[in-house]
Amino acid sequence: MHRSWPNNRLSRRLLVTSTAAALLATTAVAGPATAGSQVDTAVEWYDVTAAAIDTGTRPQVTSSRAWAISWLAAARALRHAPGVRAYQDAALASAVHTGLSALVPENTAALDAALATTLARIPAGTARDRGIAAGRAEASTLLAQRADDGLDPASVNPPFPTPTPAPGIWQPTPPTFTTGQQAGNRFATPFLLDRADRYRPDPPPALGSARYLADLAEVRVYGGADSTARTQAQTDTATFWLGSSLVLYTGVLRAALAQSRKPAAWRAQLVALFHVALVDTQIATSDAKYAYLRWRPVTGIQAGDDPTWTPLHTTPAHPDYPSGHNTYSGAAEQVLTALVGPRARQPFTITSPSQPGATRTYDRWRPLTDENVDARIWSGIHTRSADEVGVDLGRRVAAHALRNAHLLLG
Structure with missing residues (x-):
């Protein structure tokens, strides 16, 4: 089982980018699909x-x-x-x-x-x-x-028996105490991964370790419902990125598509490979979450010396490690960077269903990932380890999809 990044990350990134570029080069010879008022x-x-x-x-x-x-x-x-x-x-x-x-x-x-x-x-x-x-x-x-x-929905969300309570082991979280969701993803058939655990990350920090204690302390201070350390800007970031990653990134991918001057075939491949990579990423995420069954911050904090602590936002009903929002953002960034480049042709603006009326404008893909890492901590629902490992997992699964895209596209 592949457990760690290769030492030469730059070489790997160049390999992914060049492979993707070669794959799409055959359709990158004509102008864009639009002309004038068409x-x-x-x-x-x-x-x-x-x-x-x-x-x-x-x-x-x-x-x-x-x-x-x-x-x-x-x-x-x-x-x-x-x-x-x-x-x-x-x-x-x-x-x-x-x-x-x-x-x-x-x-x-x-x-x-x-x-x-x-x-x-x-x-x-x-x-x-x-x-x-x-x-x-x-x-x-x-x-x-x-x-x-x-x-399908039934296969994605089969009944999941709650594990026996033990230190570090995931348990349903307040206020709804819903049983584990998306546990079936790990058994689904990926588009390009040969198996769900191909890039399963190393285990989360050991209970009582310095990293674990630092992770939990950070969430406790900045992610609490009544936190006095969290700024309004941090609260806004947490709220903006709270909703479905698919919905939030729909506007991001649309900007890349609309701004592209490539022909229709290339642009269709961009949308297709983005979502192929994200399906495989969500399968890999479920595999890791339910392999490690790490408890959520609210459970760990309440089990310690703060039994009344509550997070800013309601904790989703599945394990902490790794963060699904961040596997999604890592994969999305990887695909867009490899196929489009590190930045958009023009600044683009997106909205959020979890913060109606708010907008955010970007011209690069990386800041969205960085905001997702912090947002889940400030929401009080993920540890920084879960977020950072999630980004790495998403990038690796997406890179795998791009290297093997020819198996789907011919």
């Missing part, structure tokens, strides 16, 4: 996808799977006829429509209407017909291949 079909269907996938009714990884399948089908279909706009637009829209119609059937009517809008502006003819057929065929093939992959 509709950008990739962005159009990105927004259709975001609207169709209701993240409030499905586990996050199930929603990530819907993104991955639909856009991977589009990426495969767009490998053909790269210079024919009618084919490209029809193939992209038809692939995503077919995938989403199967995976979120309750939104079929809206998806049908979106497809009709797209197809109505594409000139009738052989190119459009071929594009429609290719998109449908690629999506149907992928849907069949990913059937019974263990990422």
